[in-house]
Amino acid sequence: MNTRAITDFASQFGVQIAVNLDLMVESAERFYLVNFALKPLVRPTFFSAGVFLGKAKEGKFFPSFNLLGMLAKKEANRIILDKKAAWLFICGRDILRKSIVRVQGPGKKDTNTLVFNEFGECLGFGRIVEKLRDSANDNGIVVRNVLDIGDFLRRER
Amino acid sequence: MSGREFFTSRYEQLGWQYQEVTLKQAIRINNNNSKGKKLIARLADLGVHLHKISFLDSGYWVLDSKVSAGATAEYLLGMYSIQEAAAQIPVSVFTHLKGKKVLDVSAAPGGKTVHLADLMENLGGIVALDVDKWRLNALVNHLERCRVSNTVVYMLDARQASTLDIKFDRILVDAPCSGNFAADKNWFANRTLKDVERNAGLQRELLTEASNCLIDDGEIVYSTCSLEPEENELNMDWAIKNLNFQIEEIYCNGEKGLTNIFGKQLDPSIKRCKRLWPGETQGFFVCKLKKRSLQQ
Numbered sequence: 001m002n003t004r005a006i007t008d009f010a011s012q013f014g015v016q017i018a019v020n021l022d023l024m025v026e027s028a029e030r031f032y033l034v035n036f037a038l039k040p041l042v043r044p045t046f047f048s049a050g051v052f053l054g055k056a057k058e059g060k061f062f063p064s065f066n067l068l069g070m071l072a073k074k075e076a077n078r079i080i081l082d083k084k085a086a087w088l089f090i091c092g093r094d095i096l097r098k099s100i101v102r103v104q105g106p107g108k109k110d111t112n113t114l115v116f117n118e119f120g121e122c123l124g125f126g127r128i129v130e131k132l133r134d135s136a137n138d139n140g141i142v143v144r145n146v147l148d149i150g151d152f153l154r155r156e157r
Numbered sequence: 158m159s160g161r162e163f164f165t166s167r168y169e170q171l172g173w174q175y176q177e178v179t180l181k182q183a184i185r186i187n188n189n190n191s192k193g194k195k196l197i198a199r200l201a202d203l204g205v206h207l208h209k210i211s212f213l214d215s216g217y218w219v220l221d222s223k224v225s226a227g228a229t230a231e232y233l234l235g236m237y238s239i240q241e242a243a244a245q246i247p248v249s250v251f252t253h254l255k256g257k258k259v260l261d262v263s264a265a266p267g268g269k270t271v272h273l274a275d276l277m278e279n280l281g282g283i284v285a286l287d288v289d290k291w292r293l294n295a296l297v298n299h300l301e302r303c304r305v306s307n308t309v310v311y312m313l314d315a316r317q318a319s320t321l322d323i324k325f326d327r328i329l330v331d332a333p334c335s336g337n338f339a340a341d342k343n344w345f346a347n348r349t350l351k352d353v354e355r356n357a358g359l360q361r362e363l364l365t366e367a368s369n370c371l372i373d374d375g376e377i378v379y380s381t382c383s384l385e386p387e388e389n390e391l392n393m394d395w396a397i398k399n400l401n402f403q404i405e406e407i408y409c410n411g412e413k414g415l416t417n418i419f420g421k422q423l424d425p426s427i428k429r430c431k432r433l434w435p436g437e438t439q440g441f442f443v444c445k446l447k448k449r450s451l452q453q
Binding site: 043050051052086090117150 | 194300301302304309310321
């Protein structure tokens with residue numbers, strides 16, 4: 001099984017994750033992590049199993065919220081938003097510099113960052129399109145929304 | 158044999174006077190995801206006011222809400238699920254779920270699967286079955302939203318559950334059923350006694366297969382949201398006479414199961430079942446069956 005997509009994705013946030021191949025299962029390019037208690041219950045015909053990590057499609061990797069949660073537990077790059085911006089992010093909006101309360105990590109342009117609310121909960125991730133610090137334009141978009149938890153509602157439409 | 162008069166006269170014969178019911182919205186807190194989060198206060202800040210449901214451990218009525226309770230960040234982070242109050246009962250009557258192997262028959266859209274995982278603290282394993290792909294997608298979205306990590310999902314008719322070759326400690330048979338008028342405004346217009354009897358037959362098939370997959374001394378919790386005795390007390394009477402089950406006492410909201418159905422006397426242990434007539438909640442029926450070991 002090729003887990004490179006997962007480890008590469010994690011490295012975009014400045015962290016390394018190790019994936020135990022014995023506990024990974026795959027179905028139709030969807031990757032799952034199971035534990036030792038669950039593994040004996042997995043048959044080849046499963047629809048989903050354990051923790052869904054993400055899916056590969058046409059060479060691109062689409063992470064799950066579980067995987068983002070795993071990165072969030074590590075020292076992954078992140079920004080913390082104020083209350084209003086956190087809600088707008090969940091609604092699919094991009095992030096303005098003035099909405100960012102705190103930055104953890106280098107915040108370099110063209111890298112990914114996790115997006116947190118003020119309660120320390122991961123709401124998704126985005127792509128940094130402008131330097132997060134040292135800029136005069138507070139109203140400019142600095143992080144493009146890539147994935148947010150509002151996706152759970154959009155999927156059901 | 159159908160229509161409002163036909164069914165309401167049956168309910169009267171069973172001792173309940175028909176009344177119109179307006180259901181209140183309820184939520185169930187997912188304790189694994191909300192520990193230390195001050196969830197009730199956070200929701201109150203958003204204008205979602207809750208009141209504890211006296212007969213549930215983690216259930217709350219939504220008294221009033223300025224926002225949709227199904228579209229808050231807290232909901233999307235899996236801190237709670239929207240789940241009708243009576244539907245929160247079945248999972249809560251199992252004994253010792255943590256670390257067990259549990260089968261969830263007809264699992265989609267996953268409210269009870271998530272409840273199982275929450276009580277199991279994501280330890281042990283759940284196998285969740287359903288036959289409809291669209292409903293399965295709703296189930297796996299629900300599992301992902303609520304950070305459930307101990308569940309394997311199969312697109313499989315539960316009547317073929319033994320093909321998985323797994324023996325389970327606990328089985329939830331929240332059976333497909335005829336439903337009830339409190340949850341479906343057109344119920345009386347759409348249901349006939351024939352539908353009820355067809356569903357009762359399917360439920361017996363599910364119970365039979367569940368019995369095949371259960372360890373000795375294992376437990377089945379059987380539930381429906383039907384008011385019809387063919388799907389409830391009569392099926393339980395059949396199960397104890399044909400599948401080597403005994404009915405266990407359960408402590409939850411509801412009235413005793415009926416032991417006399419239209420003049421037919423049932424096994425006295427049927428009174429250990431719980432029947433909820435519509436009112437505070439929708440109509441519901443719950444029963445805990447224990448498989449007798451071979452020595453018994």
